[in-house]
Amino acid sequence: MSDSSAAHDELLSxxxxxxxxxxxxxxxGLQGRVYGLARRITGRREDAEDVVQQTFxxxxxxxxxxxxxxxxxxxxxxxxxxxxxxxxxxxxxxPTVPLDAAAENEAxxxxxxxxxxxxxxxxxxxxxxxEVRQLLDEALSELDDKxxxxxxxxxxxxxxxxxxxxxxxxxxxxxxxxxxxARLALRERLxxxxxxxxxxxxxTHDHG
Amino acid sequence: xxxxELLQALNEYVDGRLDLPECRRFAxxxxxxxxxxxxxxxxxxxxxxxxxxEPYPLPxxxxxxxxxxxxxxxxxxxxxx
Numbered sequence: 657m658s659d660s661s662a663a664h665d666e667l668l669s670x671x672x673x674x675x676x677x678x679x680x681x682x683x684x685g686l687q688g689r690v691y692g693l694a695r696r697i698t699g700r701r702e703d704a705e706d707v708v709q710q711t712f713x714x715x716x717x718x719x720x721x722x723x724x725x726x727x728x729x730x731x732x733x734x735x736x737x738x739x740x741x742x743x744x745x746x747x748x749x750x751p752t753v754p755l756d757a758a759a760e761n762e763a764x765x766x767x768x769x770x771x772x773x774x775x776x777x778x779x780x781x782x783x784x785x786x787e788v789r790q791l792l793d794e795a796l797s798e799l800d801d802k803x804x805x806x807x808x809x810x811x812x813x814x815x816x817x818x819x820x821x822x823x824x825x826x827x828x829x830x831x832x833x834x835x836x837x838a839r840l841a842l843r844e845r846l847x848x849x850x851x852x853x854x855x856x857x858x859x860t861h862d863h864g
Numbered sequence: 865x866x867x868x869e870l871l872q873a874l875n876e877y878v879d880g881r882l883d884l885p886e887c888r889r890f891a892x893x894x895x896x897x898x899x900x901x902x903x904x905x906x907x908x909x910x911x912x913x914x915x916x917x918e919p920y921p922l923p924x925x926x927x928x929x930x931x932x933x934x935x936x937x938x939x940x941x942x943x944x945x
Contacts, residue, residue: 674942676935679934680931680934680935683930687927687930688920688922691920691922692919695920701923704920705923705926705930708930709930709933712930712934713934713937716934716937716938717941766872768871769899769903769906772899772902772903772906773902774906775905775906779909779912779913779916780916782913783916783917783918788913792913792914792917807914811911812914812915832875835875839874839878839907839911840874842914843906843907843910846906846909846910847906847910851906857898857899857902858899859867859899860899
């Protein structure tokens, strides 16, 4: 979360004073990022719109209680991540088990990389292609919710491990384990699609 | 360091959080293990690709609807305080 901006702080302080134009400008500046986060977490346009609306209604509601202990963008994205999680739980009618449950067991038995091959093209070039964007959406949506949310906050939004843990109410070690699982699963999925079959390597794991 | 141990330390290595001795052991293993080299490259590429992803455009119709909803809520909030 590098873009802590003095401009946002100024807008926040004027919003608190009752200046609607400042609040609208603050929303305008953050809504694209919040929508991107919500799209990645929920995987659906309508759900993402719900999350964005809930997020800014919460921001408006709690305008006076933001403590300013970090960039406002981080605060808003945290709210959005939690609304996203709430929506996922509702959508899947999951019992609201704590996110941390069973985290200890996740550290053992990491899946070994199976499809190992250098990629045919560089990420910057791949990112331009519509079919790759589709692949990224699919790969993310196939991840278990609890891994996807961690990956989106840490690797897409650039939260630190600690910020991710605080945002989701997880321990840092749970975040690390989930992040590793998310990265390994996405690597596997993307490399199957983007790897150079002719240069594929078959890992043996038989050496020290 | 074995391939398994490398896997466990992968995040810290990719994020630059390994301490120096551990980082050396990691690098020594990598130097002699091409599957692990490729896995580490793949992981870095995976992260870069997601970071380089195009932003999702906010649908215009939703932008207008959001703006109206927030304006209404704003009026209610400041009218009552």
